[in-house]
Amino acid sequence: MTSLSEAVRAGAPPEELDGLAPPTEYTAAYLRAEDAEMFQGVADKDVRKSLRVGQVPMPELAPDEVLVAVMASAVNYNTVWSAIFEPLSTFRFLRNFAAQGGWAARHDQPYHVLGSDGAGVVVRAGSGVRHWKTGDHVVVSCVQVDDQEAATQADGMLGAEQRIWGFETNFGGLAHYAVVRASQLIPKPGHLTWEEAACNPLCAGTAYRMLVGDRGARMKQGDVVLVWGAAGGLGAYAVQLVKNGGGIPVGVVSSPAKAEAARRLGCDVVIDRREIGLDDRTADDPTAVIEAGKRLGRIIRREVGEDPHIVFEHVGRATFPISVFVVRRGGTVVTCGSSTGYQHGYDNRYLWMKLKRIIGSHAANLQEQWELNRLISSGRIVPTLSAVYPLAEIAEAARSVQANRHIGKVGVLCLADGPGQGVTDPDLRARVGEKRLDLLRDLAPTA
Template sequence: MQEILTAIQEGAPGEDLAALAVPESYRAAFVRRDETELFEGLDSADKDPRKSVHVDEVATPELAPDEAYVAVMASAINFNTVWTSIFEPLPTFGFLDRLGRESVWGERHVRDEHIMGSDAAGVVVKVGSAVRNWKPGDRVTVHCNHVDDQDPTAHDDSMLAANQRIWGFETNFGSLADLTVVKANQLMPKPAHLTWEEAACNALCNSTSYRMIVSPHAGAMKQGDAVLIWGATGGIGGYATQYVLNGGGTPVGVVSSPERAELLRAMGCEHVIDRKEAGYKFWSDEHTQDEKEWRRLGKDVRGLIGRDPEIVFEHPGRSTMGASVFVAARGGKVVTCAATSGYMIEYDNRHLWMKLKRIVSSHFANYREAWAANRLICEGKVQPLLSRVHPLTETGEAALAVHRNEVEGKVGVLCLAPEEGLGIDDPEMRERVGEDKITLFRRLGS
């Protein structure tokens, strides 16, 4: 990998990169099959990714015809990294075993280690015989929709594919490594004005938020719509806030501290609710929700914008879904993509059916949506949310920080890149976009 890195740093042409031998092994962060019971009996909050995440050499898999080897310059932490590392809601090796039964190429994914990671920026070093649109030397970002386009269910909307998976979570050979294997239809151009770590942090969360807010498959926000955004400075909430502002909507951002409220206002969000200051207690005990608290939230939202929100951007799940359904406007929608506080949700169905509201599910994004979201990053219209960076050797610590909700936006991880700040190919564009905009989360969210 050092030869490959040197060639990249020296600007070697693609044919020279292609001529380099791909090593038989590479450095990666992974969890082990024989440690899936490591945290048995512990509460989620007490599970420590530093104990389960290993960084060591792993064997390089063979390349399929529709795949590419990408030298990973930088990656990022997502909640699925945390889930993988603490073996919740179940160990991910079951996903790998299921993939292994599908095909000869799927069998490669069945290993005793699961290499994690679903975000990457890097350089293509070799492509399979069926790859048309990409070549060695291309600087790319990688989105995480892993889908077999030979299946008819993948057409129309590939997120509906029967075998749709999230790369690095439901597949092996993820991005928290010096090398990764991806399908050619996961590749997108790297934003030329961003560093490796800034470019690496966007694809999963930015694409997810694009589908939830912009796409007709989910939010389909119109100009003038009000959108209540839970965790509005978080990994997906920060992108959602930008999409609402860019699209002529009115964001109402919910955060959990004065510092996060300050960061949100710096992003241009005028209407902010600090839920800890407000002291909402949507659950009076672990079995009972308190509708008075839903009503108090609704009153606070109306006090800010004068009406109920047409869209609620929902991802905490159990802790907030009852409130989300209640506060959405008559005829409005709750768009949900996750359940970080618990999967078994409860809400009062009367507030849904009698006011003709909808709950709309959304999961990552198809290639077209991911490409459109990436283009907005490339054009400087959406900014990265990078707040801190760790080396690959500290992947466990980085995952722990996300697990404990200690950081804003995204946590980057340097893989092959030897230091921060590298990879900017268009400094003039960076100057036009504005250093203060690009680095807002580094300055206020770290």
């Protein structure tokens, strides 16, 4: 442990942090370029075989960047994609980014430091950084944008050079230190611990844009919203946002423990996948899709009296054709991912003849992240953390997500030497209540 790391852990003042040099190497979870072909022809692409923890060189800081001492991070599904080198090796992303030259060239390394969530302390700021300083407690948005692109000025997610930090860039958050653009920073909610704060931005921000933002489904009061994977990383925030906004969340889950989680989060209706008759072969059989859709529609109408206005999609191939079928006439399917496969098939008649819409959504722009952070900072949306691992066990943490054993979000302690640290507003924490903040922590992971 370096002097700077020890000082951050001890809560040292900014002037002391400024006087301590960053280390020349730091501990990180990373992949090796030489392993990129290791899973070719392998049925079980076990991320525990590719994820490593060790020392990597400290990169130089660009003028618009800050160095964050990462206290905690979290696992996202892009960690799994990275670690199985699918659908593309992320080293290809790094090479393409580096081809821009200049500061981007640093990202092309024989190692890739992963992680698209993080909470920590600013310990250095580049010469062009105006609004952040050493000692600030921050959380990190996963989106890096090019502020000199015209499209970025309309919406940060529209720029062609928009990238997901720690997935399409190097020096991510599953590490003791992370290199972050100043335009990614958000104030850390004072009532949350490091691990609670770290688990929110990527998934909660994504769900906010999909459901609430101007470019998403624009949910309104009374809307029935079907949420696939309602107890997962994305779904658990979607359920809260629907309930908080006056909608009616209907969640689909895959186990009794996840059903209990969905109810705690606010689902009015919880449906087990087995009730629908959904299995790995359903999406490949048009007749089975329609039959599963009819079963799902009957359950929803029985419980809430009408078809869903919105379907919250991120599962992909296994569920997408059913989503298009089951959403009401004029309704919206909003999608941000495809964890079961990104080649979707669906019966287009149900889309065009019933005037339905499909909206693609990706992460969230900085304004949306700040609006979401307001809800978290006031206690209206709470973290969905269910498990916390030390950085040394990142492979096991990622495996739990790969195998869909997790509930909500899986946190990772980086420089923090234990859970429960980092609270600076204990009064608000007391008002929100430990029971609500620990909503999912007593639920066992699924087999």
